Amino acid sequence: MSTEKKLKRIIIEPVTRVEGHGKVSILLDEKNKVRQARLHIVEFRGFERFIQGRPYWEVPVLVQRLCGICPVSHHLAAAKAMDVIVGADKLTPAAEKIRRLMHYGQMFQSHALHFFHLCSPDLLFGFESDPAIRNVIGVAAKFPALAVQGVMMRKYGQEIIKATAGKKIHGTGAIPGGVNKNLSTAERDVFLKDIEKMMDWARGALKIAKDYTVEHLQTLAPFGSFDSNHLSLVRKDGAMDLYHGNLRAIDAQGDKIFDQVDYQKYLDYIAEEVRSWSYMKFPFIKQLGPENGWYRVGPLARLNTCDFIDTPEAEKARKEFTAVTNNKPNNITMAYHWARMIELLHSIEKIKDLLNDKDLQGKDLVVKGKRREEGVGLIEAPRGTLFHHYRVNKNDQIEMANLIVSTTHNNEPMNRAVQKVAEDKLSGQKITEGLLNNVEVAIRAYDPCLSCATHAMGKMPLTIELYDHNGNLLDRKTKS
Amino acid sequence: MSDNITFTIDGVEVKARHGETIIEAADRAGIYIPRLCYMKDLIPHGSCRVCTVMVNGRPQAACTQPVVQGIVVENNTPAMQKHRRNLIDMLFVEGNHFCMFCEKSGNCELQAMAYRFGIPAPKYPYMFPDKDIDASHPDIFIDRNRCILCGRCVSASRDVDGKTAFEFAGRGPHKKIAVNAEANLGDTNAEASDKAMSVCPVGALMKKRIGFAVPIGSRKYDTKPIGSEIESSTRK
Ligand code: FES
Ligand code: NI
Numbered sequence: 001m002s003t004e005k006k007l008k009r010i011i012i013e014p015v016t017r018v019e020g021h022g023k024v025s026i027l028l029d030e031k032n033k034v035r036q037a038r039l040h041i042v043e044f045r046g047f048e049r050f051i052q053g054r055p056y057w058e059v060p061v062l063v064q065r066l067c068g069i070c071p072v073s074h075h076l077a078a079a080k081a082m083d084v085i086v087g088a089d090k091l092t093p094a095a096e097k098i099r100r101l102m103h104y105g106q107m108f109q110s111h112a113l114h115f116f117h118l119c120s121p122d123l124l125f126g127f128e129s130d131p132a133i134r135n136v137i138g139v140a141a142k143f144p145a146l147a148v149q150g151v152m153m154r155k156y157g158q159e160i161i162k163a164t165a166g167k168k169i170h171g172t173g174a175i176p177g178g179v180n181k182n183l184s185t186a187e188r189d190v191f192l193k194d195i196e197k198m199m200d201w202a203r204g205a206l207k208i209a210k211d212y213t214v215e216h217l218q219t220l221a222p223f224g225s226f227d228s229n230h231l232s233l234v235r236k237d238g239a240m241d242l243y244h245g246n247l248r249a250i251d252a253q254g255d256k257i258f259d260q261v262d263y264q265k266y267l268d269y270i271a272e273e274v275r276s277w278s279y280m281k282f283p284f285i286k287q288l289g290p291e292n293g294w295y296r297v298g299p300l301a302r303l304n305t306c307d308f309i310d311t312p313e314a315e316k317a318r319k320e321f322t323a324v325t326n327n328k329p330n331n332i333t334m335a336y337h338w339a340r341m342i343e344l345l346h347s348i349e350k351i352k353d354l355l356n357d358k359d360l361q362g363k364d365l366v367v368k369g370k371r372r373e374e375g376v377g378l379i380e381a382p383r384g385t386l387f388h389h390y391r392v393n394k395n396d397q398i399e400m401a402n403l404i405v406s407t408t409h410n411n412e413p414m415n416r417a418v419q420k421v422a423e424d425k426l427s428g429q430k431i432t433e434g435l436l437n438n439v440e441v442a443i444r445a446y447d448p449c450l451s452c453a454t455h456a457m458g459k460m461p462l463t464i465e466l467y468d469h470n471g472n473l474l475d476r477k478t479k480s
Numbered sequence: 481m482s483d484n485i486t487f488t489i490d491g492v493e494v495k496a497r498h499g500e501t502i503i504e505a506a507d508r509a510g511i512y513i514p515r516l517c518y519m520k521d522l523i524p525h526g527s528c529r530v531c532t533v534m535v536n537g538r539p540q541a542a543c544t545q546p547v548v549q550g551i552v553v554e555n556n557t558p559a560m561q562k563h564r565r566n567l568i569d570m571l572f573v574e575g576n577h578f579c580m581f582c583e584k585s586g587n588c589e590l591q592a593m594a595y596r597f598g599i600p601a602p603k604y605p606y607m608f609p610d611k612d613i614d615a616s617h618p619d620i621f622i623d624r625n626r627c628i629l630c631g632r633c634v635s636a637s638r639d640v641d642g643k644t645a646f647e648f649a650g651r652g653p654h655k656k657i658a659v660n661a662e663a664n665l666g667d668t669n670a671e672a673s674d675k676a677m678s679v680c681p682v683g684a685l686m687k688k689r690i691g692f693a694v695p696i697g698s699r700k701y702d703t704k705p706i707g708s709e710i711e712s713s714t715r716k
Contacts, residue, residue, distance in 0.1 A: 057691030166696030181695035395615035
């Protein structure tokens with residue numbers, strides 16, 4: 001495009017401490033003002049083709065190849081889609097609760113990992129501080145007890161995954177119509193032994209996130225922030241439900257765009273826009289159009305969409321959270337961290353309830369009904385709503401697959417956040433350490449799983465490139 | 481019949497009956513000779529060569545070679561083990577064996593063999609051949625990505641089920657298990673209850689909709705290595 005040719009381009013590539021890899025480019029105009037900022041993520045949809053022809057019962061295990069970071073979310077979303085295929089409209093109590101336990105275990109370990117490894121350095125040291133100490137090793141040196149908690153919480157969640165799925169990754173627990181094992185009382189007792197400690201540590205992590213956010217609200221509130229719509233599943237009664245529910249979308253003021261939508265019909269409500277410069281699509285709410293219909297998903301969105309949380313401590317924390325914005329939706333990007341820690345506490349409360357539920361030892365594990373050709377499975381993954389959609393032919397083979405991962409939903413919001421930060425923090429034609437850090441921090445708030453979005457594993461060092469308005473390279477910075 | 485033949489395997493004296501193969505005698509004696517295509521009660525094919533042993537210094541397939549009084553058999557020697565390791569390696573790269581999402585994982589003889597031989601990953605480059613799935617039958621399917629051409633299904637169908645549902649077709653790298661019908665598996669008279677459906681050592685010929693019904697930990701080779709059922713059997 002001719003106008004873009006005249007603009008200067010800063011490229012930050014890719015973002016460190018974000019799982020996977022991506023690249024940020026910032027276009028300047030002749031006056032060195034930010035014209036446009038973009039987050040480039042190479043989305044590889046080869047997977048949808050790869051699974052064509054595979055037998056449907058293989059899919060919940062097969063999809064875990066998509067991402068080494070969130071395999072359990074893919075496992076469960078695919079299994080839920082396959083429940084629809086095999087006509088299992090209502091799982092047995094044992095099956096549903098085992099799956100929930102697996103999911104909350106994943107939520108707990110993922111949120112703990114994000115908080116302690118990726119976000120706590122920013123919160124504990126301040127994100128303007130020296131990057132040499134602003135990392136997980138710095139946290140371990142200065143706050144050793146906290147670092148140990150992070151490791152142990154993560155391990156706790158992973159052990160729950162192993163007990164329910166059979167393995168920490170590439171588990172097989174969720175099968176079409178149910179699960180393949182229950183939880184023995186011996187397995188349960190191992191988890192009950194440490195539950196109070198986990199609850200305590202989750203409270204502690206929430207306190208750090210909350211205190212930091214409240215204390216720095218003045219500076220955090222405008223940081224990479226903007227009004228947006230929010231989308232998530234909610235339970236029939238409006239409660240937060242991370243495993244199952246109907247779709248609800250609200251606008252920035254909290255008015256409902258749609259509510260209690262059966263996600264089997266998501267295509268009537270959500271569409272995906274393709275933009276020439278990005279491999280990753282841009283989902284939007286159909287009735288609002290691509291311009292205004294984009295939305296956020298994930299912890300912040302879920303705190304905004306739900307009417308309440310059905311566990312007492314997380315509900316108390318939610319009330320404190322919404323009070324900050326006078327019970328209106330919270331549109332502060334940096335509030336994602338606080339919201340995430342409320343969900344951490346909610347997850348461990350749910351795990352405790354489930355562990356004390358005798359249904360987990362139930363023996364009735366699988367149901368089947370009338371076979372269908374098409375099925376959609378949605379789940380609230382740690383990073384946001386995850387869509388799996390399949391069509392299966394009469395020979396039981398996958399004919400069509402469409403996946404929309406959380407990071408793709410947050411594509412536009414992350415671009416906006418980067419744009420906002422670039423506008424506020426960029427000055428001159430040099431890439432400063434400060435700009436680099438700030439862009440990174442804004443993206444990290446969304447906890448993007450670029451591995452999921454790109455369907456490829458691996459991390460790369462951070463590179464920034466600065467181009468003048470003729471497209472010539474002015475500056476380049478690399479950080480590992 | 482009486483055990484009227486004696487011979488040695490790795491220096492251990494073994495008694496055998498007239499007309500027995502080396503592998504049959506070894507099994508009864510509680511000595512494991514690794515194998516993939518051979519299966520008790522099926523007519524041996526001698527196709528995989530994993531069971532190769534030295535008989536008086538010459539390589540022979542233990543599953544087809546009859547015992548002879550006084551022969552000296554070398555089985556568990558470094559040379560034989562190396563030979564087998566290479567064969568297993570080759571089988572992995574010649575097909576598309578992705579254990580981490582294969583429903584046969586944990587019950588697969590090829591995978592179990594790799595574990596027994598301590599093969600973490602093949603040393604040869606993967607060939608990623610282009611193989612197809614025949615899912616036309618309502619209750620069974622063939623995933624040719626995982627077929628090692630052992631021929632068990634061919635024998636079982638012909639000799640036990642009396643159906644000749646399967647046959648070998650093609651040569652060399654194009655060799656495959658074909659179905660004895662004009663088009664697809666769905667056009668044969670094969671049924672899920674056939675013996676042929678329970679003999680596949682890998683995840684190639686499978687019953688539909690079983691998938692991952694057996695949890696990790698309860699699968700055949702989760703707790704004991706392949707061959708241990710022979711090694712732990714008391715000598716008869
Ligand atoms: S087992 Fe003897 S050749 Fe295959
Ligand atoms: Ni992921």
